[in-house]
Amino acid sequence: MAIYAGRMIDGRRTTRRGDLPSPGARRSRDSAGAVLRAVLDHGPIARSSVARATGLSPASVSGVVGSLLERGLVREVPEAAGPPGIGRPHVPLDLPGGGPAVIGVHIAVPRITVSLLDLRGRIVAQSTEPHGRTDPASVIAAVAALIAALRRRHASRRRILGLGVATGGWVDSPNGTIVEHPALGWRDVPIAAELAAVTGLPVRADTNSRALLRGELLFGDVAVRARESAVHLFVGNVVDVAFATGGAVHQGPRSASGAVAHLPVEGCREACSCGRVGCLQAAVSERVLIRRALADRLIDRPEIPALVEAAAAGSAGAVALLRERARLVGRAAALLLDLFDPEVLIVAEAGANQLPGSLAMLRAEIAARSSAGAGVDRVVCPSSFPGAVLAVAGGSVALDQVYASPLDLQAHLKAS
Ligand SMILES: [Zn+2]
Incomplete structure (x- = not known):
């Protein structure tokens, strides 16, 4: 049966574009995430190849790349010498070498690990400390102190895009809550809100496996x-x-x-x-x-x-x-x-x-x-991270967010 846009067919009207919710900002965020992931996967890569890899139009890619360049999330790299030609040069894109980073926090039964990861998920710095007391308030205070020291020593000139927490037990990621961590005796700890309050960073939390799987999906072997x-x-x-x-x-x-x-x-x-x-x-x-x-x-x-x-x-x-x-x-x-x-x-x-x-x-x-x-x-x-899972896990939660919607980070970037 042929479908004719806007006509009644069998008593039902065909869905028109205007009937659908506006993709608006959401579409551009998803596009930005797709473009940034293409640069992660294939960089250095020309804009035209990004368009092929993502299925986006060259015009969309160009607009999104402009926004990502503005925010320092991608950079233009000198083009390798190629055959002389006419027309606009293709300046390849890559992730920034230093620059933006994320902080990862891993809360284990015996210790805390805090790390600084670049946009490729590489560990720039990390520190680990055994718990003193294991009640949530003491652990959160200790995490905040470790983060402050890490930022002072290794990230004073880096922009921090976000903070990710990984831990065991039951973690309600959308609400940023550790619902239950029996081994630590924790229940309903609003970890994301607490750490956001002390660090001023956007915070997301997840379980160990979900965190590490996000890392594997982004930059695993x-x-x-x-x-x-x-x-x-x-x-x-x-x-x-x-x-x-x-x-x-x-x-x-x-x-x-x-x-x-x-x-x-x-x-x-x-x-x-x-x-x-x-x-x-x-x-x-x-x-x-x-x-x-x-x-x-x-x-x-x-x-x-x-x-x-x-x-x-x-x-x-x-x-x-x-x-x-x-x-x-x-x-x-x-x-x-x-x-x-x-x-x-x-x-x-x-x-x-x-x-x-x-x-x-x-x-x-x-x-x-x-x-x-x-x-x-x-x-x-x-x-993909033997011997480094604790340092990579939390940062992967934050990086997952960066790659999902990089333009959403705008508010924080402007504030920092
Ligand atoms: Zn059991």
Whole structure:
């Protein structure tokens, strides 16, 4: 049946352009995000190639690039010598070398990590500090002090575009609230509002896995494949999962997606913070591993890098503890592979990310347990940020916002 614009067809009027809500500013923001992502992916890149990569008209690209140049989010780079020709020179665009940056905050069970990331997600500086007290007010005060010191030392001449927070538990990203972090004993902490008040920056918060997946989608080693569909599994003191399809991270109506902490694990007798016994998070959490490693005198400081170092140096006890963890993580990963059938499954776990033996154990367990056994070739481990996940996670939340709508940052940029 032919459709004629504006005519009645079968009693229904065809939708006209005027009936639709105006895309207005929203369209230009989305265009700016698309252009900035094209420069991230392909820069240095000519405006005409940006138009091809984004599907936008050359005129739209030109307008958006003007706005991005004004805000210092892209720069024009000297053109490589090419054949002499006539017509307007094509001055390629790239991201600024120094310039704008974001601040990342990671709140772990034992410590805080604060970092400065450039627009490519590279760590410019970072600092880490163990918690003194773990109540929200004390932690927020400590985070604010670390940020102030980081800005003084490394960012006095950089424009800070935003601040991202990553942590475990249940994070309501749209409201900027940590709904529940059982391991820290936190409930309904308005983290974004509190940190915005003390830093004057726009703040967004998310879970570890959703934060790291945003980083993987923007500038990870397998970003192109991950933008098709991806699952991210984070294993630290807390365990969580994130899922993205078509480049969009699924949040869920309550922002509660990805809670796998309490997946039952056979044979585990550890008590979990939920009151039950045998949950995945209890079986693989850093605290449990560190407690066992200290009891067996495998490490002399209570942190997971010490255990990884001991294993790398050949300690049989440390190797065994981390391989057992990798086996349990592999079991969870196999289930995720079957459940989501993603293009890539990214695993961020300290042992498998840094030790070949742990990685082999993880892969073997996934191959044995997944009914899509052949899917082990879709497992990406190490993740794109081995040894740096805590520094990258929070900043990725902020960068996700920058690349989603770079022109929205205008108000803050003018204020800074
Ligand atoms: Zn539990």
